[in-house]
Amino acid sequence: MIANYLITALRAFKQQKQHFVLNVLGLSVGLAAAILVALFAKNELAYDSQQPNADRVYRISQDFSELGLAVVPIFNYSNARLALEYSQVEDVFGLTMVEFTREAMVDVRVREQGYKLNALYGATPNIESFIDINTLSGDLKNALSTPNSIALSESEALRIFGSVGIIGNTLQHQSGQYTVRAVFADLPDNTHFAFKNLVHVKHDPTKLGMNSSYVYVRLAPNTDVAALEKTLSERYYYEEMAGKISINLHPLLALHLTAKSPFEMKAGGAKQVVMICVGLSVLLILIASFNFINMTVAQSAKRAKEVGVRKALGASKTQLVIQFLSESVLVALFSTILACVLVELLLPSFNGLVDRVLFIDYVSPFGGAIFVVAMSVGVLAGLYPAFFMSSFSAKRVLSGDLQRGNTAIFVRKSLLTLQASLSIGLIIASATLLQQLAHLQSLPLGYQTKQRLVISELPVEDVFTKQPSSLVNRITAIEGVELATILDTRLTVSINNTLQPTWPNGEASQSLTPVIGSGFNIVKGLGLTLLAGRDFSPEYSSDWAYRENGVTKVSTIISEQVAKQAGYHNVADIIGKTIKDTGRSVDMLVVGVVEDVKVGNTKDASSNIMFLCGFSYLSSVSELILTINPHRLPEITTQVTAALADVADLYEPKINLLEDNYKAVLKADERVSQVVLIFTTLAVFLTCLGTFGLASFATVRRQKEVAVRKVLGASRVSIVNILAKEFLMLVAVSVAIAYPVTYWLVGDWLANFNDRITQDFWVYGIAAFAVAGITWLTVATLAFKAASMRPSLILRYE
Known part of the structure; x- marks a missing residue:
């Protein structure tokens, strides 16, 4: 029985090649986009989840908002140690920025070769209680407890020494030398920690005003965090500072998406971007599913006689539903395979777009989720067409009567209206994003970045x-x-x-x-x-x-x-x-x-x-x-590098054009705009497929009307406009839905900027005309073909 369903499904695909290809193409594009974004979201939401007791670790920040400044994630480690007096605080860990310490040097020499120690931080010996770090050789705790000691990451050890077996080797610097006492594995990408080298740093308890460390505290279970923040604020800020500065305890698991200070160890993500991407991926799957429904129903006229014959020969409604569902699941299966191929081809480019190193393990819960979601889409998207076509009356379809109730028509038009609304909103959002980015790039900075x-x-x-x-x-x-x-x-x-x-x-x-x-x-x-x-x-x-x-x-x-x-x-x-x-x-x-x-x-x-x-x-x-003189930039850079090494023993310096530094500030917003542009293009493409499916159905349903009008002298253009009119009405309804929702959402996003543009209504007009134009062209393609057919071929049996 199952083999019979599969053979029949494959035969149907062969007979309706265009329908099959469009369905597979639409579903595969939607699924591929959803897989990529789900992979990105999974990575973003999993930052630092691997750390010990991650749900109970918080970073101390100082909130200067009452003084007109921002929240700063830097604190004094010795001061933070005083919090151990409270029972809610189990332990305190500190990572110190070495530029604030005189004894820690970043420029070193090994065998007369100069190097700069990248991402060098001072760390307290209890690091393994807060960070999941793999020590490859040596003793990490000893390295961070002993003066003039250093622990190198694997990549730094290979870069400088060419090996990880380097315990006991030394690195010379201006004030003395470091002895390598440990080598640890490079940190994974999905952590906000960004150190590559660690040294012992002495914290002077008499200098409580020196804020130079990222300080983390592990709290006891069920701690009232808000109450502890208030207690610590009152402990550290009193007299004239009382009420002006306060302590924030920022959850470790939320740092990557919510910490926005310029003093972060590395650039974090944005919760807003994750939510946008996840929302858009869900919408793309829905649009692809809507397309599947519309296009399958649009093909119902071609398979109506098949259904009638099957019913006349004794096929039950259940058997017909299973037959059409098997076809839907097969389409979903083929679409999933093609989607995975597209993902593998697009993943390198997508990694560059989101600035992450993502990969898919198909033999994993995530791979299983892809299969389950794809099959669910196939079943759920195929249910309506299956019940729709299996409900045909054998007598009516064999006599040529394909008229259906208003409910089915309403459902299909509603789906297309929603698709068009999403497309209009995404076009407006994309245009506004580009305008805002151009506005930021053109703002007067007050200083020159050129030359x-x-x-x-x-x-x-x-x-x-x-x-x-x-x-x-x-x-x-x-x-x-x-x-x-x-x-x-x-x-x-x-x-x-x-x-x-x-x-x-x-x-x-x-x-x-x-x-x-x-x-x-x-x-x-x-x-x-x-x-x-x-x-x-x-x-x-x-x-x-x-x-x-x-x-x-x-x-x-x-x-x-x-x-x-x-x-x-x-x-x-x-x-x-x-x-x-x-x-x-x-x-x-x-x-x-x-x-x-x-x-x-x-x-x-x-x-x-x-x-x-x-x-x-x-x-x-x-x-x-x-x-x-910008024409001499390469020579200047080379000579500056040599001067720093010869005169000050400074190696591998950071030399950049000020113009490039400013562009880097806007990089995150550029990524957001690029992601939205890509999704907008996909949404419009899938909407075109949906319009094509519904237009196919409408054209078949009204082919007799077209033939009669042509006999009565109607021109092809007038017939095209008559058929396109109902779709343009759907676009008008889409505009009424999309405009207020988009205006509110885009306005909320623009509110994040001190300098922002106002929303231009001409952008809204262009978005509506663009979707209307694309819809008209899509419908016109099919309508013109129908209007070009000889009326005698359609009316010869009337």
């Missing part, structure tokens, strides 16, 4: 000096380098330091103001627009920070926004006035005002900036921004 080369992570003592250091002199002597500018802040990342100013009129600011330590000629070096005053200059020796009677005195160049916050609408009036920071005993003489400068990412960039000449608070690394 600027950035050398990152340079030690302060090597470049942040009043008189140009030997390293700076060597670099500025390179042909093609026009000017060198020093900063202690990465312009495209975030502000490192802040102060709470008291304005010249004696009024204290209620919020923190971001500050950037810089060298001379900052206006010229960054291409700032000077509104009043002058640039920092070596001609004014007092510009550089100096101490006098216990007070640090320094010249400052402020942004226009800071001048207005101080109460000066005519920015020239603040020149020569002094802004104070009484907490740090700093007097800042305003010597210049520039147009607002955007520092940080595009969504929450700071623009109320103060540049302080020669003043770098708690920062141990700097950036050197070179104004260059």
